[in-house]
Amino acid sequence: MTRSNEPIRAPQGSPPIRSLGVAVVDPLPFYREGLSSMVTRTTGLHWAGHAGNPHAALQLAEQVHPDVILVDSGIDPHGHLAKLLVTGDPAALVIMLVRDSHRTPAFLQGILLAGAHGALPRSAEPRRLIEAIRRTQLDRRYLDPVLAPLAGPQRQGLRPGDSMVAARRPRMPLSRREYQVLQLVAEGLENAAIAKLLYLSVETVRTHVKSILRKLSARDRTHAVTIAFRNGILIAQPDDTPENNTPTSGAAPTSSGMAEYRAR
Known part of the structure; x- marks a missing residue:
């Protein structure tokens, strides 16, 4: 559009x-x-x-x-x-x-x-x-x-x-697409679901995840999310968010609203 x-x-x-x-x-x-x-x-x-x-x-x-x-x-x-x-x-x-x-x-x-x-x-x-x-x-x-x-x-x-x-200011080491992928990883989505939401192939999502792990020096997906929250790359939902899922160490927040937006 x-x-x-x-x-x-x-x-x-x-x-x-x-x-x-x-x-x-x-x-x-x-x-x-x-x-x-x-x-x-x-x-x-x-x-x-x-x-x-x-x-x-x-x-x-x-x-x-x-x-x-x-x-x-x-x-x-x-x-x-x-x-x-x-x-x-x-x-x-x-x-x-x-x-x-x-x-x-x-x-x-x-x-x-x-x-x-x-x-x-x-x-x-x-x-x-x-x-x-x-x-x-x-x-x-x-x-x-x-x-x-x-x-x-x-x-x-x-x-x-x-x-x-x-x-x-906290540095943003990720690209625009990597940032989107990491947010969806933090929501607990697997590669196939992320690919569907972002209109990408599963292989492309897998490549982005590998790049995220490398850039954040993370052992795995959960570690990457933890590092991202700790370093301010990802943030907890604001206090007045209806679905306020504050992350805890080693656990990814979940919310069905992460991929939602409303166009006019």
């Missing part, structure tokens, strides 16, 4: 204005439904879909190509998902919805280095969110006035390697 190109009404004699497709990655169905309703009512925007976890977010981005992707910071505390979304579709705009616990200079500088285009509080009022979407679309960079002071005086020019924050 290609990027949506739905026109909205323009003044007579003017060419159609393409509306922006907006998607959200957030664990709460109630929050997602509220954003969907708000976007649907806003001229110049249309709802492109939602996802409740990183794997589903990557599927949504690959198949629907939203113009704007709103990401809950609880799902992406290290900027790994933002980086994969941006590298997978350079035209997409990633805006982080920042939880109170992540309102820190390290977090904000980290997500900017990862490639996020904007950030605003997750609790922001609807009008501020709409403004953030429009400003990000115009300038490809937006920080809510509440968050801007935390990002530092050089926030507009941050590039990978320009800040000590880059050295402190």
Whole structure:
């Protein structure tokens, strides 16, 4: 599926204005439904879909190509998902919805280095969110006035390697596809099930698993998942996720929702 190109009404004699497709990655169905309703009512925007976890977010981005992707910071505390979304579709705009616990200079500088285009509080009022979407679309960079002071005086020019924050952020050694495979391994899926979900051959999945084990210096699949959680490559579900499966050492969390996403 290609990027949506739905026109909205323009003044007579003017060419159609393409509306922006907006998607959200957030664990709460109630929050997602509220954003969907708000976007649907806003001229110049249309709802492109939602996802409740990183794997589903990557599927949504690959198949629907939203113009704007709103990401809950609880799902992406290290900027790994933002980086994969941006590298997978350079035209997409990633805006982080920042939880109170992540309102820190390290977090904000980290997500900017990862490639996020904007950030605003997750609790922001609807009008501020709409403004953030429009400003990000115009300038490809937006920080809510509440968050801007935390990002530092050089926030507009941050590039990978320009800040000590880059050295402190957990490193993402995996490719986009390896990251998806590892998340599904963490859900307890075998290679055949992973291949079916990702539209890959079983042999390709097996190759990705071998690469993951090598890159993480892991003995087996369970060890790889444990290392990934310990090093921040994978994260436990945010506290307000309906299915909150916190991993324990040596055990993979399970959830039927890992591969789910909803397009418009």
